[in-house]
Amino acid sequence: MGKVAVAFAAAAVLVSCSVAAVMVGRRIKSRAKWRAVVEILKEMEEACRTPVGRLRQVVDAMAVEMHAGLASEGGSKLKMLLTFVHHLPNGTEKGTYYALHLGGTYFRILRVHLGGERSYLDVQDVERHPIPSHLMNSTSEVLFNFLAFSMERFIEKEGKESNSQGVKRELAFTFSFPVKHSSISSGVLIKWTKGFEISEMVGKDVAECLQGALNRRGLDIHVAALVNDTVGALSLGYYHDPDTVVAVVFGTGSNACYLERTDAIIKSQGLLTTSGSVVVNMEWGNFWSSHLPRTSYDIDLDAESSNPNDMGFEKMIAGLYLGDIVRRVIRHMSQVSDIFGPTSSMLSEPYVLRTNSVSAMHEDDTPELQQVARILKDLGVSDVPLKVRKLVVKICDVVTRRAGRLAAAGIAGILKKVGRDGSGGITSGRSRSEMRMQKRTVVAVEGGLYMNYTMFREYMEEALVEILGEEVSQYVVVKAMEDGSSIGSALLVASLQS
Numbered sequence: 001m002g003k004v005a006v007a008f009a010a011a012a013v014l015v016s017c018s019v020a021a022v023m024v025g026r027r028i029k030s031r032a033k034w035r036a037v038v039e040i041l042k043e044m045e046e047a048c049r050t051p052v053g054r055l056r057q058v059v060d061a062m063a064v065e066m067h068a069g070l071a072s073e074g075g076s077k078l079k080m081l082l083t084f085v086h087h088l089p090n091g092t093e094k095g096t097y098y099a100l101h102l103g104g105t106y107f108r109i110l111r112v113h114l115g116g117e118r119s120y121l122d123v124q125d126v127e128r129h130p131i132p133s134h135l136m137n138s139t140s141e142v143l144f145n146f147l148a149f150s151m152e153r154f155i156e157k158e159g160k161e162s163n164s165q166g167v168k169r170e171l172a173f174t175f176s177f178p179v180k181h182s183s184i185s186s187g188v189l190i191k192w193t194k195g196f197e198i199s200e201m202v203g204k205d206v207a208e209c210l211q212g213a214l215n216r217r218g219l220d221i222h223v224a225a226l227v228n229d230t231v232g233a234l235s236l237g238y239y240h241d242p243d244t245v246v247a248v249v250f251g252t253g254s255n256a257c258y259l260e261r262t263d264a265i266i267k268s269q270g271l272l273t274t275s276g277s278v279v280v281n282m283e284w285g286n287f288w289s290s291h292l293p294r295t296s297y298d299i300d301l302d303a304e305s306s307n308p309n310d311m312g313f314e315k316m317i318a319g320l321y322l323g324d325i326v327r328r329v330i331r332h333m334s335q336v337s338d339i340f341g342p343t344s345s346m347l348s349e350p351y352v353l354r355t356n357s358v359s360a361m362h363e364d365d366t367p368e369l370q371q372v373a374r375i376l377k378d379l380g381v382s383d384v385p386l387k388v389r390k391l392v393v394k395i396c397d398v399v400t401r402r403a404g405r406l407a408a409a410g411i412a413g414i415l416k417k418v419g420r421d422g423s424g425g426i427t428s429g430r431s432r433s434e435m436r437m438q439k440r441t442v443v444a445v446e447g448g449l450y451m452n453y454t455m456f457r458e459y460m461e462e463a464l465v466e467i468l469g470e471e472v473s474q475y476v477v478v479k480a481m482e483d484g485s486s487i488g489s490a491l492l493v494a495s496l497q498s
C-alpha cells in the first residue's frame, strides 16, 4: 500500500470513529432529554397525588366550609346561596312549559309536556347550540337580544297547530352563573365565570334582562323562574326519585346544590318555609383548601385566566380547564426536550387543546394511538413516536384522575354535611347499628364532562366508594340526568303553578 492509500485508510477510520462518537453523543443527549421529560411527568404525578387520606381531608374541608358559608355572609369562599326553592316537583304537575338554558359553552331551549303523572313527562324539541363566542364579551343587551331571538325562532317552529297557541308561555331561565336571588324569579348576577366577561351586567337582575328582551320582541312569554343549572338537575332527580338530595354539574364549569334544613342556615335566621328546607346553591367552583393538590400548571393557568384567584376548585375539575392543564404540561416538556419535534407555536395558545380532545386521546384504543397522533398533529406536533404518544395519554390520565377523585371528595363533603356519609354528620360519630339505618341518598349528576368522558366518570365513582367505604356506598346512588338542568327547570316552573 502506498503512502497516500495508508493516509486515506487512516482518515476513513478517523471519520467513522467521529461519526460513531457523534451518534453515541446524540443518543446520550436524547436519552438525557427523555429522562428530563420523564422527570417532569414524575414530578407532576407526585404533585397530583390524591391518596384516600388526602381526599378525606378535602371532604372535611368541604363540610367545614359549607358550615361557614351558612353561618354568615362572606364567612367562606363558598357562597352557599339561597335559591328560594322550597318545594321540588313531585310528579303531579300538568301543562306545557319551556326552558331556556345559558350554560358555559351551549345554550339550549326545550319544551316539556306534563300529564300529571310521573310517567307522563314528554320532552319535546330539545335544541342545543354553541354560544357564539363574541357574545361572551359583548354587552348585556346584545346577549339577551340574542337569547330572545333564539326563543322567538323556537316558538315559530311550533306551528299553528301547537296546543299552547294563544296562551301565555311560562318559561324557566336556567342560568349557570352565580346569582343572588331576591325571589325564585329574580336575582342579580354576582360575577361571571367560565370565560364570560360582560362587566356592566354584574349587579343587574338577570330575569328582568331576559323578560325585557322578550317583551321588546313582542313575545308573550313570562320568565317564571330563574334557576341555577344544578337546581334544575336536582328538580329532575327529585321528580323521578324523592331520595334525591344533592345535584352536581360537571360541564364547562362545575357546581353543586343540595337540600338544606332551614334551621341550619344561621345567616338567614327566621327563614321559614312550609317544607322546612330550602335548596342551597353552593357555587362550589370557588371552594378552596390547602389540601387540594395544586401544581405549578394550575397556578399559571389561574394567573393567566380571566378570573385570577377565583374558582380554584372549578379550575381543577371542570371541562373548560382540564384540556388547558394537559396543554401546559405538554408545552413544558416541549420546551426542555425536542421529543415533540420543533416547538409548535400552537402549544402556547391558551385553551387550544379542548377537554373533548383529552378524552379522545385518553380513551384511544387503537394499537398505534392514531387518535393521539391526529390530535397532536392538529396542534402542530407531527410524527411523534409511539412512546411519546403513550406519554401524552399518561398526562391526560394524571390530570383526569385527579379531577375525578377531587370531584368525588366534593360530593362526599356534601354527604358529610347532611349526615349521609355514614359518619353521622360533621360533629358526631355513629355506631355500626346506626350506620345500618343509613338513608338511601341519590346524587343527580349532569354536564358534558360527566356524560361524555367515561374515564372521568369512572375515577369519580371509584373514589366515592373508596372514601365512603363499601357499606355506606350501597346507600348512595349516583344518577346521570341527561339535559337535567333544562328539563328540571321547566318542571320547577310547573310545580310553582300547581
Ligand SMILES: Nc1ncnc2c1ncn2[C@@H]1O[C@H](COP(=O)(O)OP(=O)(O)O)[C@@H](O)[C@H]1O
Binding pocket: 102, 103, 104, 105, 106, 107, 176, 250, 251, 252, 253, 318, 319, 320, 355, 356, 357, 359, 360, 446, 447, 448, 449, 452, 453
Ligand atoms: N367527549 C367529551 N369529553 C370530555 N369533555 C367533554 C366531552 N364533551 C363535552 N365535554 C365537556 O363538557 C362541556 C360542555 O358541557 P355541557 O354541560 O354540555 O354544557 P354547558 O357547560 O355549556 O352547560 C364542554 O365544554 C367540555 O368541556
